[in-house]
Each structure stands twice: as C-alpha cells, then as structure tokens.
Amino acid sequence: MADAKTDIKQSEEWQKAVDYEIQDSDIERQRKLIGVWEPMKTAEYVQTASDDSIRNWAYGCGDDNPLFSNPSYARKTRWGGVIAPGMFVGQINRPMKGDPTPDEVRALKKSLFKGIHVFVSGSAWNFYRPVRPGDTIYSYGGDLTCEVKQSEFAGRSVIITSRRVKVNQRAEVVATYDILRVLTERKTAAKKGKNLSIQPATYTDEEWQAIEDIYANETVQGATKRYFESVEKGDPLGVQAKGPLTVTDVICFHAGGYGFTPYAPTANRRAHKNRQRIPAFYVKNEHGIPDVAQRLHWDPVWAQAIGNPMAYDYGVMRENYLWQYLNDWAGDDAVITHVHDEIRKFNYMGDVQRVSGEVLGKRIDNGQNLVDVAVKFVNQRGEETVRSTATIALPSQNRPLPLYPEVPSDLAETAAAMMARHWELGGE
Numbered sequence: 396m397a398d399a400k401t402d403i404k405q406s407e408e409w410q411k412a413v414d415y416e417i418q419d420s421d422i423e424r425q426r427k428l429i430g431v432w433e434p435m436k437t438a439e440y441v442q443t444a445s446d447d448s449i450r451n452w453a454y455g456c457g458d459d460n461p462l463f464s465n466p467s468y469a470r471k472t473r474w475g476g477v478i479a480p481g482m483f484v485g486q487i488n489r490p491m492k493g494d495p496t497p498d499e500v501r502a503l504k505k506s507l508f509k510g511i512h513v514f515v516s517g518s519a520w521n522f523y524r525p526v527r528p529g530d531t532i533y534s535y536g537g538d539l540t541c542e543v544k545q546s547e548f549a550g551r552s553v554i555i556t557s558r559r560v561k562v563n564q565r566a567e568v569v570a571t572y573d574i575l576r577v578l579t580e581r582k583t584a585a586k587k588g589k590n591l592s593i594q595p596a597t598y599t600d601e602e603w604q605a606i607e608d609i610y611a612n613e614t615v616q617g618a619t620k621r622y623f624e625s626v627e628k629g630d631p632l633g634v635q636a637k638g639p640l641t642v643t644d645v646i647c648f649h650a651g652g653y654g655f656t657p658y659a660p661t662a663n664r665r666a667h668k669n670r671q672r673i674p675a676f677y678v679k680n681e682h683g684i685p686d687v688a689q690r691l692h693w694d695p696v697w698a699q700a701i702g703n704p705m706a707y708d709y710g711v712m713r714e715n716y717l718w719q720y721l722n723d724w725a726g727d728d729a730v731i732t733h734v735h736d737e738i739r740k741f742n743y744m745g746d747v748q749r750v751s752g753e754v755l756g757k758r759i760d761n762g763q764n765l766v767d768v769a770v771k772f773v774n775q776r777g778e779e780t781v782r783s784t785a786t787i788a789l790p791s792q793n794r795p796l797p798l799y800p801e802v803p804s805d806l807a808e809t810a811a812a813m814m815a816r817h818w819e820l821g822g823e
Contacts (some may be wrong), residue, residue, distance in 0.1 A: 415510025434491035454653015616726030
C-alpha cells in the first residue's frame with residue numbers, strides 16, 4: 396500500500412492532478428455568475444421516479460421503512476401509495492430545455508476552477524410536496540454566494556452556495572436544495588496531510604456488539620402517530636447507528652441512484668468518451684490506468700496521495716441518513732418541512748456514526764403544528780461530524796393531518812415560466 400501511494404505521488408500524472416491552483420481570475424468569474432439562473436441540463440441516472448427506483452434509493456441508504464418500498468403497506472397510509480424519501484428528489488433530474496446560454500455566461504464558465512477538488516460541506520432544504528411514482532423531476536438554479544476562506548485542511552478555499560429548484564412535470568415546485576460546496580487545492584491538502592495521522596478504526600467483539608445493539612434497538616415510528624401534544628422541549632429523539640462505513644456502503648449508494656452526473660463513474664466506451672470530454676478529471680492509478688479523481692471515496696491509495704488518511708464517504712450520504720433519522724422519529728403522517736445541515740468532519744472508511752437529537756421547541760404557525768429539532772452525528776473518536784437543525788410538522792389530536800408548506804408565489808411563478816419555456820422548446 397505504501398509503495399503504491401509513493402508511486403502515485405512520484406508520477407507525472409499525480410503532479411499534473413495536484414498542480415492546479417485556485418486562481419484569482421476564477422474567483423472573479425465565479426462572483427459574476429451569482430444570480431444567473433439557468434435550466435439544469437444534466438441527465439441523472441433516475442429521471443422519472445418509479446416504485447423500483449424509490450425502493451432502490453431507500454435500500455441504498457439502508458432505509459427499510461415500508462412506506463418507501465412496500466406498495467401494499469403504503470396504500471394504507473395517508474399518502475395512498477409509495478412516496479420517496481425526501482432527499483431523493485435532489486438526485487433525480489431530466490434535462491430542462493431553455494434558451495441558449497448567453498456567450499458571456501458561457502465564457503465565464505469555461506474551465507472554471509479546472510482541476511480543483513470539490514466536496515459538499517452542507518445543505519439547506521425546503522420541502523413542498525412528496526415525489527411519487529411517475530413523477531418526472533426537472534431543475535433550474537444558480538449560485539447564491541461565493542466566499543474565500545482559509546481552510547484548516549487545505550489552505551485557501553472557495554465556498555460556494557448553489558440553489559437547485561426541483562420541479563415536477565406539472566410545473567409544481569417539489570423542493571429547493573441549497574448546496575454548500577468547498578473548493579480546495581489538491582496540492583495544498585496533499586502537502587499538509589493534516590489528517591494523515593488518523594488511524595483506521597478497528598473494533599473488538601465487544602465494541603462490535605455495542606454497535607449491533609444500537610441497530611437492534613432502533614425504533615421506527617412508522618404508522619404509529621407521534622402527536623404534537625405529546626412532544627416537549629428537551630425530549631430526546633433516540634439513538635441510531637450509521638456504519639461503520641465500508642466501500643460496500645458507497646457502492647450501494649451509487650447503485651441506489653446516485654449518479655454524480657456529469658462526472659459519473661462510467662465503464663468501457665462511455666468511460667472513453669468521458670475521458671475525452673473531461674481529461675482533467677482522470678488521473679492514472681498505480682497500475683497506469685486513468686481513473687476518476689472521485690475514486691478517493693473508495694480508493695485508499697489515491698485518497699492518501701492527495702492528503703487524506705483513507706477513503707471517505709460523500710457528504711450527501713450522511714444527509715440522507717439524517718433525513719431517515721428524522722423520518723423514523725416523526726412517523727409516516729408527519730411532514731419534514733425544512734432541514735439544514737453542516738458536514739463538519741470527514742467520515743472515513745471504518746468510522747461509525749452515533750446519531751442523536753433533541754426537541755428544541757414546538758410552535759403553531761399558520762395552523763401547522765411545528766416541532767424544531769437538533770441532531771448531531773458523533774464518530775468513534777468522539778468528533779461531531781454532522782450538525783443539523785430541522786422543522787417537522789406533526790399530526791395533532793385536534794387538527795387535520797399536517798400539510799406541506801405553500802410554495803412562495805414568486806418561486807411558483809418562476810417555476811411555471813421555466814417549465815412553460817421547456818415545453819415551448821419541445822421538452823418532454
């Protein structure tokens with residue numbers, strides 16, 4: 396392992412991969428893109444939801460709630476059929492047609508931050524309706540902010556917040572998804588190697604049994620109503636385990652529908668075409684084979700070569716685990732309306748996360764019974780890796796079942812106009 400890592404670090408390919416630096420001109424171009432809204436033209440692995448794709452996503456996240464996988468069970472719920480776990484909508488997309496990108500915008504985007512490493516550091520969600528089998532999801536969006544910071548891990552970094560508005564085939568807004576991305580220089584991270592002293596986790600039989608005991612005692616509220624009246628400030632949300640993380644977990648997440656388009660792992664002729672399209676994204680491995688830079692999520696040699704002690708998960712994996720934790724506590728009748736999360740530490744191969752939370756307070760707003768909660772993920776080293784707050788609408792003994800929030804009028808109007816243009820241009 397050490398020899399392979401050394402070989403990569405000494406290779407010309409590695410040097411090319413880590414030589415890219417954050418340019419002031421790129422930061423200036425990025426800031427000019429703030430507020431530019433465009434249709435999203437990526438074709439994700441899943442474009443139209445189905446019973447199968449919803450079930451596969453839930454299983455890829457380790458979620459066994461029958462609301463997402465058992466049509467017979469789901470028909471007896473308030474939803475009348477299968478719905479998707481909330482954050483699945485972030486990974487569905489059929490290309491939305493729109494007017495050509497202006498030349499000045501195209502020029503700003505060309506080779507922007509080329510060769511710079513990107514990872515998700517958090518997100519904010521607003522949910523307005525569920526995704527059901529048969530729903531096709533389109534998106535439009537743009538960048539909201541661009542900040543330059545000094546990163547503890549990789550020196551200078553660029554923090555970009557981007558919004559994705561998710562819209563169904565009826566031109567209804569399903570959710571907004573604000574993604575916090577951190578752009579760092581691979582060279583700086585590789586040289587600093589700040590985290591290289593972290594050792595892979597190992598577990599004694601007793602420690603492993605303690606993890607299994609958490610899983611065995613996890614509860615899913617499911618069809619049992621959790622009433623607003625029964626919840627009080629300070630109530631615990633329970634404890635769940637996530638992991639220990641393995642390469643199998645990453646494979647399951649991809650197999651469940653996480654495409655990572657347009658940088659998706661591909662094979663054979665499609666991989667050849669991808670290498671021609673984005674050559675900077677491919678770096679030779681220890682066998683001399685160009686492979687995706689993204690492989691740091693499963694390839695320990697490459698992960699170590701660019702400054703990580705081992706491979707680690709996608710931040711979006713833990714975000715989906717977070718949504719499952721919230722939904723398990725709230726039950727099938729509840730509506731998760733808002734989630735904000737911060738990915739504060741890497742989740743390395745072998746790490747186990749213990750998830751816990753508490754009720755921050757409860758309130759009635761526009762006739763909705765809302766509960767605000769806080770959640771954290773803590774690994775076996777005692778580090779908080781995820782911090783989150785969320786708002787959940789719970790059923791009441793004295794009011795109708797909770798509803799999703801109304802879509803703000805300006806957002807609804809923009810979505811309708813975007814979809815109208817899509818159809819005018821012959822979009823499906």
